[in-house]
Amino acid sequence: xxxxxxxxxxxxxxxxxxxxxxxxxxxxxxxxxxxxxxxxxxxxxxxxxxxxxxxxxxxxxxxxxxxxxxxxxxxxxxxxxxxxxxxxxxxxxxxxxxxxxxxxxx
Numbered sequence: 372x373x374x375x376x377x378x379x380x381x382x383x384x385x386x387x388x389x390x391x392x393x394x395x396x397x398x399x400x401x402x403x404x405x406x407x408x409x410x411x412x413x414x415x416x417x418x419x420x421x422x423x424x425x426x427x428x429x430x431x432x433x434x435x436x437x438x439x440x441x442x443x444x445x446x447x448x449x450x451x452x453x454x455x456x457x458x459x460x461x462x463x464x465x466x467x468x469x470x471x472x473x474x475x476x477x
Contacts, residue, residue: 397444398460404475405430406457408445415466416454422468428475 397406405423407430409416423430433441435453445455448462456463458474 395444395447396460397448397457401431403429403431404459405471407432408435408441408448408450408455408457409453410434410436413453418466419454419456419468419471422471426472 398404405428407416407419407423409419409432411434420432422428433444435442435445435450448455448457449464452465454466456467456471458471459477461474463470463474
């Protein structure tokens with residue numbers, strides 16, 4: 372019984388340590404409708420940048436490999452791969468231009 376209580380306490384403490392923070396409204400925080408979490412080497416991140424340039428969409432970009440803050444935000448948004456785009460508070464995982472454009476038109 373004592374071991375069970377200790378195990379439960381350890382599990383509880385680990386969840387406090389490793390649980391990601393709840394996602395904030397980073398769009399409001401940074402004053403941008405579109406935020407791109409990306410890396411330098413990612414081909415799909417480059418395609419997303421090209422889409423934004425072609426459509427003349429202003430966006431804020433964070434490199435999740437060079438910024439600990441950006442990496443933490445990326446994880447809080449459920450990020451597991453790049454690109455991750457935040458459009459008006461909605462998270463878009465991967466390269467999905469149709470969804471991004473649809474969210475921008477709302």
